[in-house]
Amino acid sequence: MIKLATVSPCYNEEEVLHQSVERLTALFKRMMSEGLISDDSMMVFVNDGSRDKTWQIISQLHKENKYVRGINLARNVGHQNAIMAGMMTAKDWADAVITIDADLQDDIECIPQMVKDYEEGYDIVYGVKVSRKADPLMKRMTAQAFYKLQASMGVESVFNHADFRLLSRRALQMLNGYDERNLYLRGLIPMIGLPSTTVDDVIGERQAGASKYTLSKMLNLALDGITSFSVKPLYNIIYLGIVFLFISFCIGIYVLHALIVGTAVPGWSSLILSIWLVGGFVLICVGVTGVYIGKIYNEVKHRPLYNIQEILD
Secondary structure (H helix, E strand, O other), X not given: OEOEEEEEXXXXXXXXXXXXXXXXXXXXXXXXXXXXXXXXXXXXXXEOOOOOOHHHHHHHHHHHOOOEEEEEEOOOOOHHHHHHHHHHHHOOOOOEEEEOOOOOOOOHHHHHHHHHHHHOOOOEEEEEEXXXXXXXXXXXXXXXXXXXXXXXXXXXXXOOEEEEEEEEHHHHHHHOOOOOOOOOHHHHHHHOOOXXXXXXXXXXXXXXXXXXXXXXXXXXXXXXXXXXXXXXXHHHHXXXXXXXXXXXHHHHHHHHHHHXXXXXXXXXXXXXXXXXXXXXXXXXXXXXXXXXXXXHHHHHHOOOOOOEEEEEO
16 A cells, blocks of 8 residues: 655635545545555645635645645745645655645546556556536636647647646655746656656536636746747747748738839838738747746756745644
8 A cells, every 4th residue: 555645736726625625535535445545545625825714724624524634835936836745745754745726626436547557567658538527618628728739839739638647655755856937746756767658537517616727827827838938939930930021021022013013102000901911920930039038047046946934743
C-alpha cells in the first residue's frame, strides 16, 4: 500500500471545503478498505492568500479530521505556484501526490485507477478530460483552441489535461530541479520524461460557489504556456516582417506606375492607412519581444515562488 497525498490549492473556497473534505474522506476510507492506500494517507489544502475564511475552515477541519493537513502561504502567489508549494511540501510526506482543485470538479473516481497505474510502474498519471459538458460553452471552445495553439507552437503537453495528475516522489524530486519562476506545470511535467499514462476525467458540476479562475487568469496562463516553452512567436514576427516588406514592394511598384501614367491622386487616406497598419505591426512586435524580455527579467532575479507562513502537519 502506498502513502498518498492529495494537494488542492485554495483561493476563497470557504463554500466548498466541507463538502470536498467529506467526499475525499469517503473515498480515502474506501481505498483503504480495498488495500490501495495506507491509513496514514492525507489530503493537503494550500491556502493561497484567501480573503475569506478558507484558512480558518482548513484549521478547523485539521482538528476534526485526521486526514486533513494545511499549508498557509504568506500571500497570494497564483494557482500554479500554490500547487508547486503543496507538491514540494507533500513530497516529503507521501509516496505519491495527486493534485486536484478544491472544488473537485475533476472526477475523484479516477484516483483509485491512478494509484493502480502508479503501482504498475508509472511515475506520472494524467487526468485527461473526455467530457466537459459541465463547463460553459465559451470555456470549452477557448480551451480546445488553446490546446491546438499550443501544439502548433511546439509546446509539449498532454491534450485536454489541466492540473489533475499523479506524480511519484521520484517525479517530484526531478520536478524540484527545474528552477523556473514562470511556472506552467502542464508543459513542464511532460519534460521530466518518466513513464506516464492517462486516465479519463469527466468534469462534474461545481458543488458550491463560483470558479475563481477568471478570464484574465486563464489568458495569463495561456500566455505563460506559450512564451515559457516556445520561441515561435519571435520567428513569426520575422516572417510577418518579410510579408510586410513584400507588400511594401508591391505598393511601391503600384505608386511608380501611377506616377508614370499620371493617375496618381494625392490623398491622405492611403497615408493614414499605412501609418496605422505599420504602427500596429510595430507595437505587436515590441509587445511580443517585451514579454520575453520580461520573463528573462523575472528569471534572473531568482525570487522564491512562495513563502509558507504556517503548516498544519
